[in-house]
Amino acid sequence: RFHPGEEANDEEFSRLLAKLADFYVNDAFGAAHRKHASIVGITKFLPSAAGFLLQKEIEYLQGVVNHPVRPFVAILGGAKVSGKIDVIRNLEDKVDKVIVGGGMAYTFLKAKGYNVGESLVEDDMLDLANEIRKGVIAKGIKFYLPVDCVIAQSIEPGAETKLVTAQELPSGWKAVDIGPASVKLFSEALESAKTILWNGPMGVFEVDAFSRGTFSIAHSVADAYALTIVGGGDTDLAVSRAGVSESISFISTGGGAALELLEGKDLPGLVALTDK
Structure with a gap:
């Protein structure tokens, strides 16, 4: 979170992050409640999916709810x-x-x-x-x-x-x-x-x-x-x-x-x- 564009969920910063990869997998459940560029914005520019840990967290926590x-x-x-x-x-x-x-x-x-x-x-x-x-x-x-x-x-x-x-x-x-x-x-x-x-x-x-x-x-x-x-x-x-x-x-x-x-x-x- 050292770049101002990260917490701002800045579109241009998100686009720059997306250039680093071909595919985006979010496996960081502990940060999933943050509307940041590396969590939300980047998904606009890359094929995206949930990782296995994230999937497991959702299954257990949403299941209990x-x-x-x-x-x-x-x-x-x-x-x-x-x-x-x-x-x-x-x-x-x-x-x-x-x-x-x-x-x-x-x-x-x-x-x-x-x-x-x-x-x-x-x-x-x-x-x-x-x-x-x-x-x-x-x-x-x-x-x-x-x-x-x-x-x-x-x-x-x-x-x-x-x-x-x-x-x-x-x-x-x-x-x-x-x-x-x-x-x-x-x-x-x-x-x-x-x-x-x-x-x-x-x-x-x-x-x-x-x-x-x-x-x-x-x-x-x-x-x-x-x-x-x-x-x-x-x-x-x-x-x-x-x-x-x-x-x-x-x-x-x-x-x-x-x-x-x-x-x-x-x-x-x-x-x-x-x-x-």
Whole structure:
């Protein structure tokens, strides 16, 4: 992306790129959500096709969005509710259970009236979080939030930690991982699943002391008798560090691209190939 014509999807720059080849194959799913010259513009000037990896990504991710084998469980984690709202909305007519962990869980918990201390919260999303949780439950979908959590006053390695219930987070402390009762609750929710989609870690797993919840869920997903799909850069790193990558059915190479596909959005890189 060092040439200004790349991000601008400039037609003349696209034409110059096309002169370098006789045929164009896009196998970069992780960039398929970008409307750039090397992804979209170049397809106007060369015979174009999807590579095998791109094809596999579409088959798995669109399959789980459009025709999941049920019961279907979605595990959503990561920092922010705002980044996963559209995923929940797009999946809510196909999913049987939604498990929410990671930083985004504390926006939902605060919206329920819980004291969440200094945990990450998007205050401008509280009403929407409540609306979405209630709407999902009204459709008969089971909605799981952490019932206990590991807390610390900082996310530095070596920081003092405590285990508390989700209702009793003290001021000055922040949630950094889900606790063992949450791991048990979430893992039991996975037992009957035929399809599991996991996007987003359960806590600050990059710090060893805060990684147990995420790694435990990784093992539960890997042990499930189900089609298991992991998407998002942080989540694939988590399953790798947990040592269970080989036991996951499919690990997406896309971060933003996977998220946009799960949101039901059209990816410019795919539209450009479809038009061909």
